[in-house]
Amino acid sequence: MVNAIPTRKIIERLRYENPWWVTKEVPKIYSSMSKRLYFDLFYPFVIERSIKRALVLMGPRRVGKTVMLFHSIEDLIKNGVNPQKLFFIGIDNPIYVNLSLEDLLALCKESLTLKNLDGCFVFFDEIQYLKDWERHLKVLVDSYPETKFIVSGSAAAALRWHSTESGAGRFTDFLLPPLTFQEYIHLKKLDHLIYDGEIEYGDKGISYCLTHDTKELNREFVHYLNFGGYPEVVLSEKIQSDMGRYVKNDIVDKVLLRDLPSLYGIKDVQELNRFFTYIAYNTGNEFSYETMSKESGIQKDTLKKYLEYLEAAFLIKVLNKVGINAKRLKRITSFKVYLTNPSLRTALFSPITETDSEMGNMVETAVLSQWMHREKLDLTYARWKDGRKEGKVDLVLVDARSYKPIWGVEIKWSNRYFDKPQELRSLISFCNENKFKSAVITSIDQLGQKDLDTIKFTFIPASIYAYNIGDITLKMRTSN
Secondary structure: OOOOOOHHHHHHHHHHHOOHHHHOOOOHHHHOOOOOOOHHHHHHHHHOOOOOOEEEEEOOOOOOHHHHHHHHHHHHHHOOOOHHHEEEEEOOOHHHOOOOHHHHHHHHHHHHOOOOOOOOEEEEEOHHHOOOHHHHHHHHHHHOOOOEEEEEEOOHHHHHHHHHHOOOOOEEEEEOOOOOHHHHHHHOOOHHHEEEEEEEEOOEEEEEEEEOOHHHHHHHHHHHHHHOOOHHHHOOHHHHHOHHHHHHHHHHHHHHHHHHHHHHOOOOHHHHHHHHHHHHHOOOOEEEHHHHHHHHOOOHHHHHHHHHHHHHOOOEEEEEEEOOOOOEOOOOOEEEEEEOOOHHHHHHOOOOOOOOOOHHHHHHHHHHHHHOOOOOOOEEEEEEEEOOEEEEEEEEEEOOOOOOEEEEEEOOOOOHHHHOHHHOHHHHHHHHHOOOOEEEEEEOOOOEEEEEOOEEEEEEEHHHHHHHHHHHHHHHHHHO
């Protein structure tokens, strides 16, 4: 019989993970890292004590969740919380394998000789490694009303499902997505490239962030497409030079070969891996279950499950199709699939340049990934065939109540349509059908408005459009 790990060894590990119990500060490796712009949205939930709820920080691997927990601890110390009332426990450490959350709390109390846990903040990192974590956490929230629990986890499929089902009324979810282009510019300290300006949309001027140097911003945008989804990658040329190994091993393989199989009992992990690679290569393309099944050699029912799992794990986003007037189609026969983060494609294949043929799909993927930070948006794309007439619009926002389109956007990496707007026949038909007087088209570097009969087309460089989606989303969430 293997001996159990002695209690003193576990306490030693807890002391090692919580150096501020003695030093009164967070390790330099974390305090020196730039905060994500989303930190200012997250921290108020950390210090919220009037509502007795645990805070669940969710998101894909490597987007900075653990760092955000350390930044929270750092700010709590700065704001006068006793460092010995702050506990951080990495649940993925094998040393804790046979311990419940309650056991771990008891050991923290013992190591600090605390009478109770009133006023404490408890951070459990990588909570998904604990079986039935949500049941345990619910019990803690009820048993320790004067203690704040903050947990993080990457296997988002389980987290999203469990935290809504089992933790009703006990948990607050916070989703941390991959870096937006705006955050990327901020992390690289390139804010000087941006200024507050205005664009014309329809008959009015709209406040909009613009750039002093489109060439430079576009260079950064292409770099963002290749390397920009992960804070560590953005700040390390070493990782960028070996992107495949870092992102593939640490993000893709751990999710595909470990997290998802263990959560869903997937037997053929290689098939799932192959399927994800196929999707990554074709990000932004339209699929049907028939073509997908034929091209990947996987049964249709299995495909549907895989798409569901990959979407739950924040690796992909599936966009459903609507008709020209945004009516829901009775049968979903085709749909588009996007990576949630364009740099995943670079990790699996190779970096792209601005003149590559894949650039269009990558820009579309990047733009969609900025919109994903805005939750509860009914984003679709339109495609229709009416007799001989057919057409498509890349991105359509539908009003969830009335099912009417609110706007349509054509995402292009080309200046061609700025000079020849009459060639945007699909968008013109879409605008006429829905009585829209204005629409947005992205370009490489052309900015301005073109009139076409009753419609005013606003052209915006794709890099500026992507930056603004992130900027506006953050402002909206901050004001809420």
